[in-house]
Amino acid sequence: MADTPISSSGALRASGYAESSIRVLKGLEPVKQRPGMYTRTDNPLHIVQEVLDNAADEALAGFGKRIRVTLHADGSVSVEDDGRGIPHGIHPEENAPVLELVFTRLHAGGKFDKGKGGAYSFSGGLHGVGVSVTNALSTRLEVTSYREGHVAHMAFAGGDVVAPLTRRPAADGDRKQGTTVRVWPDPKYFESASLPAAELVQLLRSKAVLMPGVTVTLVNEKNRETQSWQYKGGLRDYLQQTLHGEPLIPLFEGEGYADAGHDSFAEGEGAAWAVAFTEEGAPVRESYVNLIPTSAGGTHDSGLRDGLFQAVKSFIELHALLPKGVKLLPEDVFARASYVLSAKVLDPQFQGQIKERLNSRDAVRLVSSFVRPVLELWLNQHVDHGRRLAELVIRAAQSRQRASQKVEKRKGSGVAVLPGKLTDCESRDIAHNELFLVEGDSAGGSAKMGRDKEYQAILPLRGKVLNTWEVERDRLFANAEVHDIAVAIGVDPHGPDDEVDLSGLRYGKICILSDADVDGSHIQVLLLTLFFRHFPKLIEAGHVYVARPPLFRVDVPARGKKPAGKVYALDEGELTAILDKLRKDGVREGAWSISRFKGLGEMSAEQLWDTTLNPDTRRLLPVQLGAFDFAATEAQFSQLMGKGEAAARRELMERHGDAVEIDV
Missing domain, CATH: 3.30.565.10 (Histidine kinase-like ATPase, C-terminal domain)
Incomplete structure (x- = not known):
């Protein structure tokens, strides 16, 4: 037995894999x-x-x-x-x-x-x-x-x-x-x-x-x-020139920056903004962080959205303008808003190297804390304008609720009984509702406690889902997990060319939520196989998403004015970047602590909300066809998931195996 490592090492060398095979990339x-x-x-x-x-x-x-x-x-x-x-x-x-x-x-x-x-x-x-x-x-x-x-x-x-x-x-x-x-x-x-x-x-x-x-x-x-x-009038003039349609009320502009004595933010952090509300035309929406255009938005946009919503909601409640039975949501205020937002953030964290989306969690609170009081004061100083805006927002809420009730009535006659383990949401607004398919009961428990029960539903899945690539459609419901998913979604299995009635759909977003490890990736693949094979119209219509929970948590000590906090990393690459940044910020080596999540079930409800469920700070990837068309994607799935394709899979692994980082 003692000789085994030596002989296996010799075999590896014979196959061309030795110390010299390891390549270190340097410089650029x-x-x-x-x-x-x-x-x-x-x-x-x-x-x-x-x-x-x-x-x-x-x-x-x-x-x-x-x-x-x-x-x-x-x-x-x-x-x-x-x-x-x-x-x-x-x-x-x-x-x-x-x-x-x-x-x-x-x-x-x-x-x-x-x-x-x-x-x-x-x-x-x-x-x-x-x-x-x-x-x-x-x-x-x-x-x-x-x-x-x-x-x-x-x-x-x-x-x-x-x-x-x-x-x-x-x-x-x-x-x-x-x-x-x-x-x-x-x-x-x-x-x-x-x-x-x-x-x-x-x-x-x-x-x-x-x-x-x-x-x-x-x-x-x-x-x-x-x-x-050269613009001397700044954001206001620019927005006025690019607007589609006449503003309902005068442009709302302002700025706010933290001073040296601010409790939560460093001196100079804050934002400048110009916002217009129009009844027609496509909204103009541009946001920037330290002059970098963030075309995919991010947490500073969420802060503006939150500040606008809270201020308008507060004005409507103060003047008792909300009709009975109408509930306001942030999109009712935001739907007709055009804006230009320029935020200043001391240490911006972006999603990806090209900085299209801001991920800094504090930016939500930063922008919201400056926008809300200024708009609230302005609306109460200009009550006529405030009432006009309130009417627009209430109309949007009423039409949204009417649309959701129509859908409810059409599917109300169905005989399917919702699965017992589904924890449903309260809202019946299909466009707003989200269903999370969660790996494991313990993670399902954390997700149930951490979710926003207004619009987020949880369906825990036990064990590995069936590989449905070669399962006949009429045999699908023999599997309890697949049956529960289909009934919870409210849409029958179908093919790519079938006429499908999506009016029974109960959730606008169906999100796959599994651990950030190999088993979690396997469950992701099995669920994506199910949706691509038996629910392709849901992918085509943009209803299927994959949630990306973090693999690491870094507990960071206080740095100057920045209080102690937690930073989450999706993978090893992000963890390395975070640690590099902490070193550059002058944090003493080892003053931080790193935890690796073994799975979603290990996260508290609060952590799961912060990292994976909260729309402002989570990472949610839409599932759509990539470089291949439907037929080519189908051929790839057949090669990867078909029972008779073991030889083709082996060849694929031999050809491309060196390009994959394996987490064992």
Whole structure:
């Protein structure tokens, strides 16, 4: 028995898997290997935006008044600013030029030391990647920095230095200060090598809106056109220009920022906003965090939504305007709202590297706490406008309730008895209701206690769900779990080409909630197989979701004005990023504690609500067809789930097994 490890090791070496097989990616290699983990790969706009964000951060810090973007005839893009210029000297610890470190190291920059005399108080995110990703994914990048009477220049190719740092005294024609970065994006990393013109214009115009007094210019060398934006009226003027339809009441605008003595938030944190309510036309909704556009919204949007709802609800209750039997929900207030929101958050946490959605939990309370009192005061000072808004909101609530009652009446004659283990919600508003299919009874118990019983229902599942890929439709209900799911949902099993009546659907969102481990992933796959095979119209209509509970919890000690708190990480990658950030924030190594959740049942009801059930802070992924069409997806499912496909699965694992990280 003692010889076994040696012989197995020998066998592994013989199969070509030895110590030398382990590869460590260094420098910018990870970005080149997996660019989609760090940036958008449909086009190079996001890597150009990383450069633009640095220029905007200089203006945000009060050191620049002009930003100029040039689209050159050779396909390159340059960004110029008149900020302080990147320092030219040698880094005291790394013994390399600072200019080189900024563009070649994933975790280098001037935005880490918040509140400690660092270069920036507020900046666009802190993932520690930024412009080095731009460098990695470009065939060439040139940077020129004007600072302290000198001009420094460097050039890179594919992230590597090709022209070392040169430094000379500034000549008469040189700028006094600022940075110019010229980028040649590498087309092999992107589906399309050209920048989307409309998106670029929108991005530049929004920077001008959010920084009143700063001039943003776009020069196109190909057609010799120049566009320039400067807004002195800020958010209000911008929203007024972009609105569809006439505002019902005057635009509501305001701003609020924490002062040095604030209990919960750091000095300068807060938001500025402009909100309009219209009776028709598509709403305009734009939000930003430290000037970064968050196209997928996030917790700052949720804070605005909460502040508006609480203020309008309070006004309606104070003036006794709510008819009997009508219950207000946040979407009744938000449905006809258009807004531009600009939040300032000291340490923003984003979902994903491209920063499309803000995840910072405190941002809900931050924005709401400033919006609510200002709107409440305004409505009570302008009671006529308040009553007009109240009428709009109450009409929305009444039409929503009427719609839900119609659906209830149509399905009221059904004979199916709801499963006994289903803990249903109180609301009958189908669009608002959510059903969570939860792995295990203990997790089901936590979910029942942690949920919002108004609109969230829980159906616990015992053990592994049946693999239904090859089960005939008329034999499906022989399995108790599948029967309970179908009856709870209120829709009969069907095929992709069947005419399906979805009027019996009882929940607008059907959410798969399983542990963040291998068994949980297996249950996810089995449930997705059930829905794709036997309920495809639910996926097509966007009713099926997968909830992403965290795998780790980090208990963080108090940091300056920030109280002690808990941070949750979805996986090892996020955990590493969180710990890196804590180190950069000056938290002593090991002062934090890390817990790994063995499963959902180990979470308290409060933790489950915070991380997985609360719409403001959870991660909920919509299930939809990916790169393949229906037929190709069906073929993939057959290969993965079919009983006679073991050989094909083995071949697949042999071919792609090295690309999978296994959690054992």
